Amino acid sequence: MFQKNDIVTVKIESMGNDGEGIGKADGYTLFIKDALPGDLAEVKIMKAKKQYGYARLMQILEPSGDRVEPRCPLHKKCGGCQLQALSYEKQLQYKEDKVRGHLERIGGFSNPPLLPVIGMEEPFHYRNKAQFPFGTDRYGKTVTGFYASRTHSIIPNTDCALGVAENQKILELILNFMEERQIHPYDETSGTGLLRHVLIRKGFATGELMVCLVINGQRFPGIEELADRLFEIPGMTSLTLNINRKNTNVIMGEQIIPVRGQTYITDEIGSVRYRISPLSFYQVNPVQTRKLYQTALDYAGLTGTEVVWDLYCGIGTISLFLAQNAGKVYGVEIIPDAIRDARQNAELNGISNVEFYVGKAEEVLPEKYKTEGIYADVIVVDPPRKGCDEACLTTMLRMAPKRIVYVSCDSATLARDLKILCAGGYQLEKVQPVDMFAQTAGVENVCLLSRRLSCMI
Helix, strand or coil, X not given: CCCCCCEEEEEEEEECCCCCEEEEEXXXXXXECCCCCCCEEEEEEXXXXXXXXXXXXXXXXXXXXXXXXXXXXXXXXXXXXXXXXXXXXXXXXXXXXXXXXXXXXXXXXXXXXXXXXXXXXXXXXXXXXXXXXXXXXXXXXXXXXXXXXXXXXXXXXXXXXXXXXXXXXXXXXXXXXXXXXXXXXXXXXXCCCCEEEEEEEECCCCCXXXXXXXXXXXXXXXXXXXXXXXXXXXXXXXXXXXXCCCCCCCCCCCEEEEEEECCCEEEXXXXXXXXXXXXXXXXXXXXXXXXXXHHHHHHHCCCCCCEEEEEXXXXXXXXXXXXXXXXXXXXXXXXXXXXXXXXHHHHHCCCCCEEEEECCHXXXXXXXXXXXXXXXXXXXECCCCCCCCHXXXXXXXXXXXXXXXXXXXXXXXXXXXXXXXXXXXXXXXXXXXXXXXXXXXXXXXXXXXXXXXXXXX
């Protein structure tokens, strides 16, 4: 039996759900961050359980043939890029295998209709959004960057390999301004200090930039002067303050205070234009989002007459995409500000065949089915990572649409929900993974389910 602090040599055989390497030492399974399949590595056991343990990579004795030189020198320290040392071709293969494994083990699909992952031409600098925490280093200097994996220790970095080029200039400008004005960042332990996070968004199609300062207070000293400096950056469109005075890990508060410009930026996916506010959910990879939504639209099989329900609709991104080919689209979303944005986006695009409801999908859908007898030809769902609520799935089965299009960012909960839907009368036709999060272990999926003939009325 191995113990904590034992040093062993292992051959890495596979990868786990979070991109960690998996190897065995005398039959004992070890999970090792930063190790890749094919590596022969010396590792130190950090936590030992009866059947498995967790180890730290000490040195690579023989590197995997799939290793590449990471673009970012901080990739091991930062918690953002788990796969940057793995060739992009193998990243896509890993994600396909991961989805297949979940469909087989959790969903019970013996031969899932899984298509190859849709990859990226340029798997760097694709993120249109980033949230940078501010704090101090051991010397008391204000820093920003990203949290180290599973901690709230900031790894200083203003030039992320996944973000847009403007991030670095904006962050360094804010850091310099804080030093000049002696403005202190927020301290989680004491609850003192002002600046907690900086949210930066960019519209890839429009070039518009948004900066939102998340503060532990009601005002930011010298904000007008800071605005003057920020608005010298080409594309600057929106500067706002977000008030968050709670002792919480939640990044954004509920109150937005306009400072200069608009309280939103605009972007386009295909022919649809969207307004995006600081609190809006909007896919972070616009290049791949178009492919994702086009796949969802293709799977919906719309001819212009169908009634479509879009659950967990956010600011209406998929709803408006679908409305171009549908008879009527109904969107449901729990966040009131998102629904406000969705309605404005419909008006912005002159789309009149959509209607949006505020509320939980698992409450709105059953209530309207019960009281109004609503129906759907197609239901589209794009739930959070936890998947669909049981009440929502039950109502979907009772409504019995011809097709269900399920968009998911978590293949484990996706597999669980697909199992329920298929047990309730649906056939899984296609699963299309889309690489929305290159260099990380995340993968998005679009699934098509059709009602089996034996279940049709």
